[in-house]
Amino acid sequence: MIREPATDKRTLKTIRYDADLIVVGGGLSGVCCAITAARAGTRAVLVQDRPVLGGNSSSEVRLWVLGATSHMGNNNRWAREGGVIDELLLENLYRNPEGNPLIFDTILLEKVILEPNIKLLLNTVVYEVEKSNAETISGIRAFCSQNSTMYELVAPLFCDASGDGIVGFQAGAAFRMGAESREEFGEKFAPTAEYGELLGHSLYFYTKDTGRPVRFVPPAYALQDITQIPRYKRFNAQEYGCQLWWIEYGGRLDTVHDTETIKWELWKVVYGVWNYIKNSGQFPEADTMTLEWVGQIPGKRESRRFEGDSILKQQDVVEQRTHPDAVAFGGWSIDLHPADGIFSEKPGCNQWHSKGIYQIPYRCLYSRNITNLFLAGRIISASHVAFGSSRVMATGAHVGQAVGMAAALSTRDQLLPRDLTEPARMQTLQQELLKTGQHIPGLHLYDNNDLVHQATVSASSEFVLSELPPDGALFPLTYSAAQMLPLPVGAIPRMTAFVTADQDTTLTVELRRSSKSFNHTPDVTMETLTISLSKGKQEIDLSFVSQLSEQQHIFVMFLKNEHIQLQYSQLRVTGILSVFNKINPAVSNYGKQEPTEDIGVDTFEFWCPERRPAGQNIALRIQPGIRLFNSNNVRNGIQRPTNQPNAWVANADDTNPTITLSWPTRKQISRVELRFDTDFDHPLESVIMIHPETVSPFCVQEYEVCNDQQERIFHQTDNHQSNRTIRFEQPVETTSLTIHLKKKSAFHQANFAPASLLEIRCYAE
Template sequence: MIKQDAAGVRSFPEMNIVVDLAITGGGLSGVCAAITAARQGLKVVLVQDRPVLGGNASSEVRLWILGATSHMGNNNRWAREGGVVDEILVENTYRNPEGNPVIFDMILLDKVSQEPNITLLLNTAVYQVEKKDPSTISALHAYCSQNQTTYILKAPLFLDASGDGVVGFLAGAAFRMGAEKKEEFGELFAPSAEYGELLGHSLYFYSKDAGKPVTFTPPAFALGDITKVPRYRSFNAREYGCKLWWIEYGGRLDTVHDTETIKWELWKVVYGVWHHIKNSGEFPEAANLTLEWVGMIPGKRESRRFEGEYMMVQQDVVEQRVHADAVAFGGWSVDLHPADGVFSEKPGCNQWHSKGIYQIPYRCLYSRNITNLLLGGRIISASHVAYGSTRVMATSAHVTQAAAMAAVICREQNILPAEIIGKGYTNALQQRLLQFGQYIPGLRFAAPADLARQATVSASSELVLKEFPGKAILKPLEVSVAQMVPLQAGKVPVMAFHAEASAHTTLDVELRISGKSGNHTPDVTLARLSLALQPGRNCLQLPFDAQLEEAAYAFVTFFKNPDVQLHYTDKRVTGLLSVFNTVNKAVSNYGKQTPPEDIGMEAFEFWCPQRRPEGHNLDFKVSDGLPVFSAANVINGLERPVSQPNAWVADWQDTQPALTLTWPAAKAIRTIELFFDTDYDHPMESVLMTHPETAMPFCVRDFKVKDDAGNIIAERKGNYQAFNRIELDKPVNTEKLVIEVAHPSAEVPAAICAVRCYA
């Protein structure tokens, strides 16, 4: 037993933790940063003030994770973020395709607990900062309410991914809150005072069918008059969770210090909404529904933004400006909300997309006046308008992985964050990120240590796509569709498609490309054809009179015609997609973006894929074939489609696909890195939405790696991740590596996106 005599004053036990990097905030950004740094050898403490990890993505809030893919509702193809955040999304899709938020909590805890270099402190809030001098943090003080323990966290580097910027605020880092006037940065989309300067919080609820009638008596604080919500007629008995993202409030208040007040107002609305659904008599289908869960904390959108050496602005997003120190990318729309939220007469959001993804520079990821403070998550250096795009979780996590890798280089070189640029380590940071799958637009992996780049690469076969095997699938041309075809520079080859017509009609076809290399917005028309169709089957020869100046995806575009059915195929291939000129209201996609002339946004059409099991490729033929899937692609420094597929793809008829790397003399190889295709176009929303597969259909599941003597040095079965890192117990001396892979299915040929080898 424990027995203590009376005492005047007692204090809680105190524990000192000394690490290389202290990360505050256990949302998705902090988790990805901690794993990134820990795997590179840093000792990390991850401090989270909640009982679970994930922040807005956790079971406490239940917002789905999104980023540049934007629900597949924009023109950002193959734009899912890379690195650890991608690993987590792929893992969740494999283990949790139903989108259970509790399972997602488990996956995050599992990932962090597997890293021996991470010390995780849950239920622990940072409340004080110690400083060595006015510009240097020396320690953090934190308190855990569950074990009544105070922690002193000491480190040479600190990363604030806390959402509200608690460390930056306490340390005296320069920050902003609210919207800049349009004159400061020339941002034409800067909001007016009437619209409001801050995005509010949201709070969600879940319902379920109890199998019998359920009554509901609302609490006294519930909103009694639902008509105070201008869009109350939008509520229904089917939608719940973050599909009701527009239950938002607080943009006129202090979104840090008034959070509890905001939460109570949101509770009033949520219970008032449920009272309306259950008791108004307008929703008889809700008779058996019960309120299963209501959020206890709101999901925060905006509070403090901290100033770095550079501040991203609207033009960086819309113009896709190039930065020499780019370390990440974004692609969500510039998404601003009225400050009055759910009580506003205005639409719940005001979303305007750019034509493609944009770079995010490293200079936004560290404080301009606190020398050892890195910035992560939604608090990075961006104006209110640019923040409207950078704030979403997958983008925030991608950015914070870069900040964590910067910390790794700082520790290795004994420098401060700003000195990465000043002392010439920018390229080293970029290459380190690229190595582990952190795609940075415009850059390629080209590390001298990669022995694969010195090899001659060959394969058992290379798909030269002339036509798709198997029977065609007929689908009506109810909406305009385009087949994205990867073409090389030069004369556009003649392509053949097939159509079934129910009457004499004319089919309009265009050949389009993107006006900007690496984009996938088909905004430039190179050629047009009007084809006369006869009733029945028609073979459509498309002799486009056009030249491509560089390799690019061409969009063979068929405009809707109710008298026509086109031939599709059930075969899917890495780097091939069909896209449709359809509507996706969830991301303000109405087929065409037509902004007001005075807000600095561009007008263009949306051409987006359909989710599987739909989204079949159009069945087409090219007499000379498309030679774009060569073995050499695996060492070109790209592991995802951009302007070409950037992958080796085996022929369908190859019964034993294999890729071979050969050196003129034996190499001592200890580490092998393989990238497979986990479909970077699939957004993989983490909760609420379900997914048609667990493992992506393009991903190689089974592979073997052999040396020049035929010995198996590595083998995996049931793989579903893009990035596979093989660490051998001891180096193998070999003149050759043979990577044998199995086709994922009869419909999808095997593909490898990248191979890297190190001594």
């Protein structure tokens, strides 16, 4: 029993935590920041003001996680973000291909609590920042209403990943809120009045079919006149959750301090929409449906953006400008929304894509005037226009990882964020990020301590792409189709395609490439063939005379002709894709991006893959065969396909694919790092989208490692991740390591992919 006498005043229970890094905000950027820092040896406190992690991706909001892949609706190939966010999304695929947001909550919580260097504080709101001087934060105060406890959190470094920038705001960090003029940065897409200053909030709902009639009596505050929503006829009984992302409001309000006002307006809209669906009589299929869930807090898009030593701009995104301090990348479109949101006559978004992914510089990830404050997520240093691209969650998570590693290096060497911009230190940061699987466009990993660079690499076989066998289906050329092929410098190989025509007709085949070798936008036509076809099944010869001056993918394009069927192949290979000139309205892809005025974006066509199980490669014979899948790729420092496959791929008929590292002298191996192909082209949306498998068909699920006596020293049977680290309790003394890859698929099976490996690294630590 507790009994206390009356007193004048009491103070709350207070707990102090001292750490190396305080991360405020438990959205994906904060989660990835904390995990990255913790794995690098940094003691971190992660402070989240909600009961779950994930921010807009959590079960409280239920927005799908997206980034540079853009629903596979743009020309950014193999662009899924790497590192921790990749690990989270692949785990979600494995456990939760149905896209249940509650399961995603559990994955995020599990990953955080398994890190011994992270202290997690849920339901804890930061309310005060303390400073030791005008430029330095010394600590923050936070309060948890669930345990009635105050926290004093002290560290030399802080990361604000809170979305609204609560730490940066109170610390006095310079920030912006709203849209810049065209003149300030020369951004031609700087918005006009109809697009307003800010992007609004969204609030979602889920429905459920109960199997019996359900009535709905709307609350008094529900929107009564559905025609106040100009696009109300787009509502239907099938779409729910973030499929209705355009239920948005607040772009003309203060998106920080007016959030409760905005939330109430969105509640009015949601319940009014459901009343319309249930009671208008226009949706009889909704008779047995009930409203299962409505969001209690809105998902925020935009509020404060803090100023760093550099500000990301439209030109950085569109022109894909390079930066010496690149630590992350983006690739979502410049996606701005009308200021009036759902009440606007304008389309719900205005998305303009670049021709490829772009670098994000480190100088955007810390405050220019608060010396120990990192920035992560949507509040990084960016103009309003560039923010339209950098704001999405997977990009924010990728940025958070960069901050986490920067914090770890700063802690190790007792530095401040700006100190890492010194060239040698920046190179160290970039290399440490690459080691974790973080992709940085244009950079490759080279680690002097990696014993693989001292080894001779050999393999049981090396795939030569001489044929995509014609064992798949025939599909009509209703849309133009193209096969992407990676080629070295030099002549284009001779190819043979397989077609069937229902009448005498003409087929046009174009050979294209990208104007930038690292892009996958086919904006340069190298050659055009016009081929006369007779009715029936036939093989056609594709002989091109063009030459390639740079290694890159070429596009063999079969232009649409409804009288022709094209033969496809069941074989899938790392770094090879078929793409189609179709449309994807979800990302403003209508086959071609064609601005009607000069807004500083490019005109080009979209050529995008189809999702598995569709999207098979186009059957081709290729002579001479393409020899870009050799075993030395596992040490070239690039961990995904780019302008080349960057993978060792075994022959399709190799029944025991093995790759061996051999040294002239005995080595003490303590750790092995492996990188597998989990199909970086697949976006792995976290909710609603149902995925066709739980493990990528490219990914090797079972493998074993043997020493020079061919004794098994490691075995895994359930791999579904890109990155695997093998740590031996006692160093393995050996002159060789052999990795055996076990493929469960059988050749000539649908979606068959030969065994592949993107990277091997070995350490004697």
